[in-house]
Amino acid sequence: MALFKKEFIIDSNDPMSYGQASSSFKKTLKQLGVAPAIIKRTSIAMYEAEINTIIHGGGGTGSVVIENDHIEIIFEDHGPGIADIDLAMQEGYSTASTEIREMGFGAGLGLPNIQKNSSNFKIESKPGEGTKVTIRIDL
Amino acid sequence: MTVLKHSVILDKDKCLGCTNCIAHCPTEAIRVRQGKAYIIAERCIDCGECIRVCPHHAKKAQSHTLEALKQYDFTVAIPAPTLYGQFRDHTSIDMILTALKKVGFDDIFEAAEAADIVTAKLKKMLKTKDKNVPWISSSCPAIVRLIQIRFPDLLEQVVNIESPMEIAARIIKNEIYPDKKNIGVFFISPCPAKITAVRNPIGSKVSAVDGVIAINEIFLDLQTAVHSLDSIEELGKASSWGISWARSEGESHSTEWTETVAVDGIGNVIKFLEELENGKIKHVDFIEAMACPGGCVGGALTVENPYICKARIIRKAAKVKRPPEERNKTEKRDNLLMMDAELSPAETLKLDNDFKTALEKMSRIEQYTEELPGLDCGSCGAPTCRALAEDIVNGCAKKNDCIFVLRNEIKDLTENLAELGSWMPPLFSKDGKKK
Numbered sequence A: 001m002a003l004f005k006k007e008f009i010i011d012s013n014d015p016m017s018y019g020q021a022s023s024s025f026k027k028t029l030k031q032l033g034v035a036p037a038i039i040k041r042t043s044i045a046m047y048e049a050e051i052n053t054i055i056h057g058g059g060g061t062g063s064v065v066i067e068n069d070h071i072e073i074i075f076e077d078h079g080p081g082i083a084d085i086d087l088a089m090q091e092g093y094s095t096a097s098t099e100i101r102e103m104g105f106g107a108g109l110g111l112p113n114i115q116k117n118s119s120n121f122k123i124e125s126k127p128g129e130g131t132k133v134t135i136r137i138d139l
Numbered sequence B: 001m002t003v004l005k006h007s008v009i010l011d012k013d014k015c016l017g018c019t020n021c022i023a024h025c026p027t028e029a030i031r032v033r034q035g036k037a038y039i040i041a042e043r044c045i046d047c048g049e050c051i052r053v054c055p056h057h058a059k060k061a062q063s064h065t066l067e068a069l070k071q072y073d074f075t076v077a078i079p080a081p082t083l084y085g086q087f088r089d090h091t092s093i094d095m096i097l098t099a100l101k102k103v104g105f106d107d108i109f110e111a112a113e114a115a116d117i118v119t120a121k122l123k124k125m126l127k128t129k130d131k132n133v134p135w136i137s138s139s140c141p142a143i144v145r146l147i148q149i150r151f152p153d154l155l156e157q158v159v160n161i162e163s164p165m166e167i168a169a170r171i172i173k174n175e176i177y178p179d180k181k182n183i184g185v186f187f188i189s190p191c192p193a194k195i196t197a198v199r200n201p202i203g204s205k206v207s208a209v210d211g212v213i214a215i216n217e218i219f220l221d222l223q224t225a226v227h228s229l230d231s232i233e234e235l236g237k238a239s240s241w242g243i244s245w246a247r248s249e250g251e252s253h254s255t256e257w258t259e260t261v262a263v264d265g266i267g268n269v270i271k272f273l274e275e276l277e278n279g280k281i282k283h284v285d286f287i288e289a290m291a292c293p294g295g296c297v298g299g300a301l302t303v304e305n306p307y308i309c310k311a312r313i314i315r316k317a318a319k320v321k322r323p324p325e326e327r328n329k330t331e332k333r334d335n336l337l338m339m340d341a342e343l344s345p346a347e348t349l350k351l352d353n354d355f356k357t358a359l360e361k362m363s364r365i366e367q368y369t370e371e372l373p374g375l376d377c378g379s380c381g382a383p384t385c386r387a388l389a390e391d392i393v394n395g396c397a398k399k400n401d402c403i404f405v406l407r408n409e410i411k412d413l414t415e416n417l418a419e420l421g422s423w424m425p426p427l428f429s430k431d432g433k434k435k
Helices: A020-032 A036-055 A098-102 A110-117 B020-024 B049-053 B066-071 B081-086 B093-102 B111-127 B141-150 B152-157 B164-176 B192-199 B215-227 B240-244 B250-254 B266-277 B306-319 B325-337 B355-371 B385-393 B403-422
Strands: A004-010 A060-066 A070-077 A120-126 A130-138 B008-010 B030-033 B036-039 B059-061 B074-079 B183-189 B211-214 B260-264 B286-290
Touching (some): A004 A036, A020 A036, A020 A060, A036 A110, A036 A130, A036 B266, A110 A130, B008 B036, B020 B030, B049 B059, B066 B183, B074 B081, B081 B093, B081 B111, B111 B240, B111 B250, B183 B215, B211 B215, B240 B250, B250 B260, B266 B286
Parallel strands (some): B183 B211, B260 B286
Antiparallel strands (some): A060 A070, A070 A130, B030 B036
């Protein structure tokens, strides 16, 4: 059994709540006394993944698990899915709408940024069914 | 754990035990216990938010008075530029500085002049693009402490230049009056955070400042002195840039750097730093962050309305045409300008030193948070339901401190009692009595 587990509902209809799951988990990590450098990496990776779940996936669920030696973050949505994951991983590539870009998102840096900040990063996606990202950060 | 030497204190007689302050404290440092507010020392950043919101004026700051000058043979005042905005436009900066001498100081060194010196250093720093960008200003001590407590991962981005107050005091003692014996250096302060910064310095081991007098403490004496000046000395040396540090955007504009941003008001700063942590703030090299609304003009120990003060600062600064002459001297002053102690995280939020115990506590906090009503009403004396959950797990509160939990328990108890009362033991007769 995980030492700590928490689940989140990611609601895409409420712009005020964008980033709320990451913010709340960040506070948890600070209270646990996790090293600042790890908090920084986790915050960035989790925030980017949360935003992706909202703007591309149309919302979904998130979960965080803390074990003795690592953190695991999972976001899952039932959105359009990613047709070409390799292409999506390229810096600067984005399918975000103009509207989303005007809100300051969708610069095509999200996925590369998650990869940069995580110890292990996995995307599973099927077009038309949805996307699941798993982020592991070693402690 | 270091215990801070605070300046914000509670006047117990005036405190009604209402919950105004606990809800506004940015570090959740206040609880109501036994009917009175109680400040958790290691969490307080002396921002003065509670002083501002207390309707009963029960929160105040401990500042020196002019009496303290008597302990010294020679005294120098370092007035914060915010002081200039407490007086109307026709009271010039030189008049205010001359009045300071009249109320007892032997000499003056403007904090604004030291701000000019910091500006020169900042400009150099910004030109050498560094991995730590965006830099975060270190001039507001409440913000530096906020970062130590709530944003430890951003500490390495805090500029390691001392505050203008500290630099002014170091220059007075090391360069201007190195041979003076028993010299007392006093900062004239708009806020409690500066008082604490002297008692318990952040970036230096010992502060060169000997005392801090709040603006609202000295104001009446100064006003009287301003009205009875025989002559006006030309004491002002700071440039318009340095004077502008009193208000938000003053510091960031003075760097003449394009990619800067100014954030004021502690709630806004917290929101901004959250976004910075998330990697959402881009194309910014320097962040000026001030705890008070409008910058130092909004300090909790000022007299004048912050916006009036800000407008006056803008007008008074515009009248000053001299260039920041001190800027050229910074080269050989590095030892006076830089912090000599490292900024370390204040681990006051940490639940336990042992990671496993901390995790176990965290799981229980989550559990209690689920069970509490989530109204954040403050009636339990904690600012939020989650804060109460944390207090319960840390052993300093009980679940029944929540009036809704208590009410439910009473209801359950009453129902159980009623049920027990209606239960008829077999030996009893129909009317419920044993003859």
